[in-house]
Amino acid sequence: MFLTDDQRLDWLQLIRSENVGPRTFRTLINKFGGARAALEALPGLLARAGGARAVRIADRGACEREMAATLRFGARFVAMGEADYPAALRQIDAPPPLLCVKGTAGALTRPMVAVVGARNASAAGLAFTERLTHELAEAGYVIASGLARGVDQRAHRASLQTGTVAVLAGGLDRIYPPEHLGLAEDICARGAVMSEMPLGWEPRGRDFPRRNRIVSGLALATVVIEAARRSGSLITARFANEQGREVFAVPGSPLDPRAEGCNNLLRNGATLCTRGADVIEALMPIVAGGATPRSSLFDDHVGFPSAERLWDETDLFGDPAIPLTDAARELDDDGGQAALFQRDAVATVAAPENAIELITQLLGASPVSIDDLVRTSGLPVAVVQATLFDLELSGVLVRTGANLVARAQN
Numbered sequence: 001m002f003l004t005d006d007q008r009l010d011w012l013q014l015i016r017s018e019n020v021g022p023r024t025f026r027t028l029i030n031k032f033g034g035a036r037a038a039l040e041a042l043p044g045l046l047a048r049a050g051g052a053r054a055v056r057i058a059d060r061g062a063c064e065r066e067m068a069a070t071l072r073f074g075a076r077f078v079a080m081g082e083a084d085y086p087a088a089l090r091q092i093d094a095p096p097p098l099l100c101v102k103g104t105a106g107a108l109t110r111p112m113v114a115v116v117g118a119r120n121a122s123a124a125g126l127a128f129t130e131r132l133t134h135e136l137a138e139a140g141y142v143i144a145s146g147l148a149r150g151v152d153q154r155a156h157r158a159s160l161q162t163g164t165v166a167v168l169a170g171g172l173d174r175i176y177p178p179e180h181l182g183l184a185e186d187i188c189a190r191g192a193v194m195s196e197m198p199l200g201w202e203p204r205g206r207d208f209p210r211r212n213r214i215v216s217g218l219a220l221a222t223v224v225i226e227a228a229r230r231s232g233s234l235i236t237a238r239f240a241n242e243q244g245r246e247v248f249a250v251p252g253s254p255l256d257p258r259a260e261g262c263n264n265l266l267r268n269g270a271t272l273c274t275r276g277a278d279v280i281e282a283l284m285p286i287v288a289g290g291a292t293p294r295s296s297l298f299d300d301h302v303g304f305p306s307a308e309r310l311w312d313e314t315d316l317f318g319d320p321a322i323p324l325t326d327a328a329r330e331l332d333d334d335g336g337q338a339a340l341f342q343r344d345a346v347a348t349v350a351a352p353e354n355a356i357e358l359i360t361q362l363l364g365a366s367p368v369s370i371d372d373l374v375r376t377s378g379l380p381v382a383v384v385q386a387t388l389f390d391l392e393l394s395g396v397l398v399r400t401g402a403n404l405v406a407r408a409q410n
Helices: 005-015 022-032 035-048 060-072 105-109 123-138 151-158 178-190 207-218 232-242 257-267 276-288 338-342 352-362 370-377 381-393
Strands: 076-079 098-103 112-117 142-145 164-167 192-195 221-225 246-249 397-401 404-407
Touching (some): 005 022, 005 098, 098 105, 105 164, 112 232, 123 276, 142 207, 151 164, 151 178, 164 178, 178 192, 207 232, 221 232, 221 257, 221 276, 232 257, 246 257, 352 370, 381 397
Parallel strands (some): 112 142, 142 164, 164 192, 221 246
Antiparallel strands (some): 076 098
């Protein structure tokens, strides 16, 4: 399938209409045979509904301006069913009808693995992320993630030369966090940055779970590296499980709260991941087309209900409404209030006066090499060594030999 410019504009006008989300879009297309026919039929359909289920059809002129602005930005719209639309994403429940994509189309057609994790990841977690990503990339997989700080950022950087796809919660011109603007530009050289939201859209709380369901939907498997008990990474894992995809978790120290979510995933049946081969071997039958979806990894007490309403969609055809759940209101690790999206960019290299705070955050219960701390923190070697000495004197740090250090456990 390939849409003409007029058909693409019809799709954009329909999906941008108020209270038309992916499910309503699909229902309208199936009922009327196309977006233009659905747009023409909507006024009469709404009149018969008696005004109880409001839909405001998007202004066509505004959609034309959005289309033109997207092209000027160097991006384009890819419609579900077109050759460049990721095949795995097309198979999920409520896939985005249109993706706004900037970058190379080739990355979207190759098999992907999602790598997600904590924003405040430890140095050990970041080092493992880099190693795992390299191993997956060597096996031919494109890496998908959400461009967040921590694990996401490291996964993207480690796969810049082999192909990575970043999914945004806002518009392509509203990079969050803002310090990842340069990274997003680098990704486009061999990979792609995508969003289902229009240019200029500032991400809101609900947009992050929407983003997470695309991250998991793009991939044959999702690997979680460090995640607190209630985090956006677990929402991504939840979506992956509901989409019938493989879920992997990297074990961590029970003394580190950043490992609690991963350890719970493993307890509930996620596949253990300690090396890239764990993922590659498990995906072989899936790539060959013979795998079946796993049973649910999540019990009710986990706190992420399976039925999530992520859009305000109008029920035009008598289907029961899905209640808005707490999971739909969850944010990922990047924040919890709209004010966070207005913060000034955070420097990627901490100033020396912040060295103690930064190094303490990077330390976990698992030993990590001093070289990794230097590389991850971006601080001079002398500053890191002096900071480690101060932390050791204060009882925060212990040395485990072989140039390894870890957070002291009281």
